Amino acid sequence: MSPTPQERRAARHRLGTGESAPVARRGPSGGRKAPITVDSIVATAFGIVEREGYEALTMRRVATALETGPSSLYAHVVNKEDLDELLIGRLCSSIELPEPDPADWRRQIIGVCTALRDQYLRYPGISRAAFAAAPSNLDTLRVAEGMLAILLAGGVDPQTAAWAVDSLSLYVNAYSLEVSLANRRSGREDGGWVVGRDELLRRFAALPADYPQTRRYAAELTSGTVDDRFEFAVGLMVDGLPGARPPA
Template identity: 55%
Template sequence: MSRNSSREEWAAQIAALDSAPARKEPITVGRIVGTALALVEAEGFDALTMRRVAAALGTGPASLYAHVRNKADLDDLLIGMLSREIALPPPDGSRWRSQVVDVCSQLRDQFLRYPGIARAALNAPPTNLDTLRLTEGLLALFVAGGVSVQKAAWAIDALLLYVSAYTFESSLRGSVDRDEMLARLEMLPAGRFPLVVAHASSLNSGEGHERFEFALRLMLDGLG
């Protein structure tokens, strides 16, 4: 065989490699959850369907069901993934309240990053181990603070519900124009709404997440 023929065969082999279809990356639970979160971050929770996730992965919905049972299962996995990102502090009985507020604030920020995803947390009781890790960590903080287990259990439920409600409402309302809201309150008939008109600025006050932290501390102070 001539040297030219060898070169031609080598070139043909290289060309065949270039034209060969790329191997598809296998579908995994991690890829499904990551793709779902990216979709929610870009378009909101309402856009999340098994079909949309499958399309983004370049496959059909049936391929997803081999790894995720249904949409409710996917919702649980999403909240588990976000809960995994929460840093749980070592329990400190001298500052357990501020530690609880910090954990709840971290979860709030995770939910706010993915508009409407709080609905996934409200859809069903948590079964994901990463989500239950959050419950375990909060319970440890309450116990370190001398709160009875029964009170702590109900407080955790109330706090997580509040985080979900707060972030879900934020996803519905978007950014609030406080000047416009204040103007509307001040325009109410003072005869029917004397207190609202007189205290419109107080009703409309609060920067950032001040109201969020106020509500959390109010609940925590009630535990004694």
């Protein structure tokens, strides 16, 4: 008896693989079609997210793109949550983790967060798949392990380091999702929902006297690029960790 999707999922967690044997298929005209595998499902899912955004990703949509029925997918993945886990794991698998350096730990942890952010931003809205998901995929766990090792090398106590990994990951997820949503809105015909800095400054200047600080510091409130703000927020979180070694 062939293994169930649940058994294959468990195998992926144990070995970092679990790819099931491909099943040969024939198209309507009798020609051979590419077999359905976990890799083909994941690649197709990434293509859908890249073109249409994460909101468009469903098991039925993937099945349609593969010219098959949803039941064929369930022979390889358990459900949509399992597919989400595979997608996030695949993105994490390409992140290079440095050897933890006590003298350079701050730059290292910011670098890992930045690399994770950049992976998420390749696929609009995909960081949503990482919310409320237990890090059980080995590739995802590898990144969490690397972040934890860097923080520990920086002198952060284990409990603080453990929670910091969770907090930093949550911020990266949320930041990436916000940028994806803003980019999607700005590309729509009603893109006026996303205004530029000049327009925002004009609106702040026109505020009534009840908002004196916003009017006075409008330039500061609207300054910097999204990358500037990302590095500021991550740096603020890192620098606030008790017991951490100061930058060299």
